[in-house]
Amino acid sequence: MAERAADRPVQVGALFALQAPPGGALTPADAFSAVPSLARDLEDWGFDSMFFTEHHGSAINEVPSPFVVAAAAAATTERIRIGSAVALPAFYHPLRLAEDAATLDNLSRGRVTVGLGMGYRDEEFARFGLDPKRRVSHLVESVQILRRAFAGEEFDFDGRVHHLAAAKIAPLPVQPAVPLWMGAQRRPGLTRAARMGLTVPLSGAPLPIAVKQRAIYDEALAEAGHHEAAVEYPIVRECFCAPTDDDAWAVAAPYLATLFADYSAHMKLPSVQRDGGYRADADEADLKADALREFGRDRMLIGSPETLVAELRRHAATLPCDHWVLRMHFPGMPVDTARASMRLFSREVLPSVRRVAPA
Numbered sequence: 001m002a003e004r005a006a007d008r009p010v011q012v013g014a015l016f017a018l019q020a021p022p023g024g025a026l027t028p029a030d031a032f033s034a035v036p037s038l039a040r041d042l043e044d045w046g047f048d049s050m051f052f053t054e055h056h057g058s059a060i061n062e063v064p065s066p067f068v069v070a071a072a073a074a075a076t077t078e079r080i081r082i083g084s085a086v087a088l089p090a091f092y093h094p095l096r097l098a099e100d101a102a103t104l105d106n107l108s109r110g111r112v113t114v115g116l117g118m119g120y121r122d123e124e125f126a127r128f129g130l131d132p133k134r135r136v137s138h139l140v141e142s143v144q145i146l147r148r149a150f151a152g153e154e155f156d157f158d159g160r161v162h163h164l165a166a167a168k169i170a171p172l173p174v175q176p177a178v179p180l181w182m183g184a185q186r187r188p189g190l191t192r193a194a195r196m197g198l199t200v201p202l203s204g205a206p207l208p209i210a211v212k213q214r215a216i217y218d219e220a221l222a223e224a225g226h227h228e229a230a231v232e233y234p235i236v237r238e239c240f241c242a243p244t245d246d247d248a249w250a251v252a253a254p255y256l257a258t259l260f261a262d263y264s265a266h267m268k269l270p271s272v273q274r275d276g277g278y279r280a281d282a283d284e285a286d287l288k289a290d291a292l293r294e295f296g297r298d299r300m301l302i303g304s305p306e307t308l309v310a311e312l313r314r315h316a317a318t319l320p321c322d323h324w325v326l327r328m329h330f331p332g333m334p335v336d337t338a339r340a341s342m343r344l345f346s347r348e349v350l351p352s353v354r355r356v357a358p359a
Contacts (some may be wrong), residue, residue: 008233008322012353013049014042014342015085015236018069019331021060021258026332028061032069034335039073041339043080045346050077051085051115051325056124060262060331067100074108083113085201085236085325086183089142090119090135091128094162095169097142098149102173110174115201116143117183136192137161143180143196150178181234187216194220201325203236206298210235211319232323235315239301239326241308241345248303251337253292255330256302260295262331301326305348312353324353 016038018031039050050073052066063069066084074082082104089097105112118135119125125132141159148155149169157164182193184200193200194217202210214233221228238256242248296302301311315321328345329338 010321010353011048011323012046012350013051013081013323013325014038014047014329015051015053015325015327016069016329017053017055017062017327017331018329019058019060019062019259019262021332024332026334030335031061031329032063035069035072036076038335038339038342039077039080039082042342043077045343046350047080047342047346049081049083049113049323049325051083051113053085054087054091055121056088056091057127060258062331067104070112071104071107074104074111077108077111079111081111081113082108083179083181084115085181086115086117088119088124089116090125090130090138092142094142094145095149095164095167098146098169101146101178102150102169102171105173105175105178106171108174112173112175113179113181114146115181115183118189134161139182140192140196143182143198146178146180179232181232184217185213190217191220193217194226195224197221197224197226197230199231199234201234201236201323202319203325204299207315207318208298214319233321234323234325235319235321236325236327237301238296238299238330239308239328239341239345240330241303241305241328241341241349243304243344245303245307248307248341249293252302252330252333255333256292256296256300258331260292305344308345308349309352312349 018028020026020028020031042050052063052069054064054066055062056064066087070082070084087097101112101114116139118139122132125135137160141162145157145162145164145167148157149167150173152172154166154168155164157167180198181201182196182198183203184190184193185205190200190213200217202213205213221231240248240252242251301308303311328342329335
């Protein structure tokens with residue numbers, strides 16, 4: 001099944017969390033207001049998609065409303081796909097979520113991809129007065145409700161967390177079938193998404209683990225009777241492009257340090273030590289460029305155009321992909337710094353990505 005992904009045209013998109021830590025030179029207003037011009041640039045430079053994350057009450061000021069910022073991107077573009085990667089259904093009424101997605105699909109004339117996830121930060125659920133133990137029910141029921149709402153029918157729904165009568169949305173999406181993605185990392189989530197026939201954007205895991213994740217997903221997809229042509233095979237990676245590998249790491253490392261320190265704080269994951277090992281209590285000061293380079297092996301795409309082309313080919317040989325979703329802006333990074341990286345990537349790497357195949 002995975003071999004089919006290698007035969008499809010390769011799409012390339014950019015993922016944005018728009019993180020602007022307090023006290024830094026980049027303000028939330030700087031990051032958020034840059035979305036329209038970034039979207040125009042990405043479209044002009046040949047990118048295929050632009051996605052936005054979602055988190056609430058973040059200490060580093062990331063996007064809480066992905067459909068709002070996605071609307072700013074959709075309004076200034078004509079071709080590029082716009083979406084969430086991922087929105088968190090627990091924090092929406094499912095009909096309102098369906099309406100927001102349908103509104104965005106009309107605004108963009110049918111260019112929306114809706115990525116959904118169950119959420120992993122318990123403090124976000126506490127802020128909304130929700131029980132994090134019901135996050136799976138929120139996610140699954142929201143997918144079921146979205147599908148029925150997008151179909152245009154009036155329906156009742158009686159689930160564990162949602163109870164609807166005579167539910168219906170208007171207007172309907174432009175697309176007959178809005179693409180739905182589901183974030184998943186572990187076997188239960190990967191199997192759940194596959195059984196529901198949803199695309200899973202593999203994110204964060206080093207390449208050998210991602211290969212195992214894909215195998216779990218493919219097996220469950222086949223067992224559920226879903227054809228591989230009905231889903232995409234996206235891979236999400238941190239990415240930064242500069243004229244040389246040393247330049248890329250020198251520029252990106254301080255911002256990556258902030259990113260992974262934040263991940264570690266929320267997920268209780270081990271962080272990187274100076275020697276490239278792991279320590280649970282490491283902080284940003286410990287995340288130096290040399291350690292990050294070791295940590296980033298098989299996880300990130302950081303380097304010169306030549307290095308990125310080689311790494312993309314190596315990935316494709318092991319883990320076929322038909323949609324790269326590249327996180328090219330990191331917490332606090334000036335927008336123009338990220339823009340320069342994306343522009344160089346578009347000139348020197350993107351043409352080769354279109355032809356990437358196992359070497």
